[in-house]
Amino acid sequence: MNILLFDQSELQDNQLILNDRRAEHIRKILRAGCGDQLKAGQINGPIGRATIQEIDKKRIILQVELNGPLRPRPVTSLILALPRPIMLKRILSQATTLGVSNIYLINSRRVEKSFFHASLLEENNMLPHLLHGLEQAGDTWLPEVSIHQRFKPFIEDLLPEISENSPARLVAHPEATSFLPELIKIPLQQKVLLAIGPEGGWIDYEIDKFKEQGFQPFTLGPRILRVDTAVISLLAQLDLLRNSGLKAE
């Protein structure tokens, strides 16, 4: 936990009263005591410090001062063919650590239908994994996650709206011939939409539908990556291109 995150509704007169796993973490892992200061942040809000005023076995009272900056919101959004629950957990947490704005979990021919009935997808069951990733990163921007059980309505009706402000639209496809950097010819401070398929990849029809929406297929190279490895790799590569001012030759 590299930042103590809280919801705005938990804050009363700049005081935060904790008696959940966060309190447990402060007591047992951080071994903090009265007067100690922690990095704190309001979810989707600014960052600051929290000072422990009272601490006992039942609860911890902290005084919060949110004088830090509001960090810029991540600008990459993920479109992900719904992976199996155990993999989705890892992806939610690690993608949030690396920083994403939205995660669209969508259907695809090679997604097992049973994945859409996983209890992980029920309301609030994904939240702990997102918060865990955010606490690791030390950031406050929580990704918005949405589930889209029908491929065609997502691509035809919703995607045009989603992609309106994202000039960079990329779809990972093992059979593509271009690499990522060859496609990146726009300033990467702009929004990026990144679509990653299921194990076995998108089918041709799906790739065609993405192309109709202005998505450019690219390959990750000859090595076949697990979906979670691919998500981390691509977010990290976009981050490198974004931060470095590198241009394709």
Added chain:
Amino acid sequence: MNILLFDQSELQDNQLILNDRRAEHIRKILRAGCGDQLKAGQINGPIGRATIQEIDKKRIILQVELNGPLRPRPVTSLILALPRPIMLKRILSQATTLGVSNIYLINSRRVEKSFFHASLLEENNMLPHLLHGLEQAGDTWLPEVSIHQRFKPFIEDLLPEISENSPARLVAHPEATSFLPELIKIPLQQKVLLAIGPEGGWIDYEIDKFKEQGFQPFTLGPRILRVDTAVISLLAQLDLLRNSGLKAE
């Protein structure tokens, strides 16, 4: 399993007889039958095809033809402060998928001493995780893993030899001011040595020792990554720099 891997010693007259988890995988996951062909590869050797000649509940006999190329050996080596076993398992598998030549597991002040007594480190206990990563990638080059329980002898005695042919020597350090691409001014077909510290980072003394050996510290940016996320991110970023012919501005 994107490639059927075997050791040279298992091959007799171009025949391979399987009765282990690989046979199980061919029967239950791939549901292959007589006459079916699989991508196959000899560990640290060439790639080819294996044709199923006999298949029953007890064993599978395959005819192997290694007419494919010997892929180039990965050129990045990892120096890793020994992580906790559950994290090490994931790293062994995912780093192998992304492609590494050597993994040096070393000590550091912030490594818990008990990690060196993990049963995972015993001979052959790491191998299944490496093979799993290699089967995912579809490659045959198995990383060499070694364990170094004393920091100073590793850095002073072994590292000069290891780094002799690696002009790119990088050490991840949250307090560094340079980013990765600013450091990469050499052709990345050359070997790269990448050192990644424990949770909490290397201590100053350790960074100084790396610097003495020509290592350049770099930061991953303001977000704090878990060690496994950092390993994947950095291997992917090096891969991007390597494949793209990108140069720092």
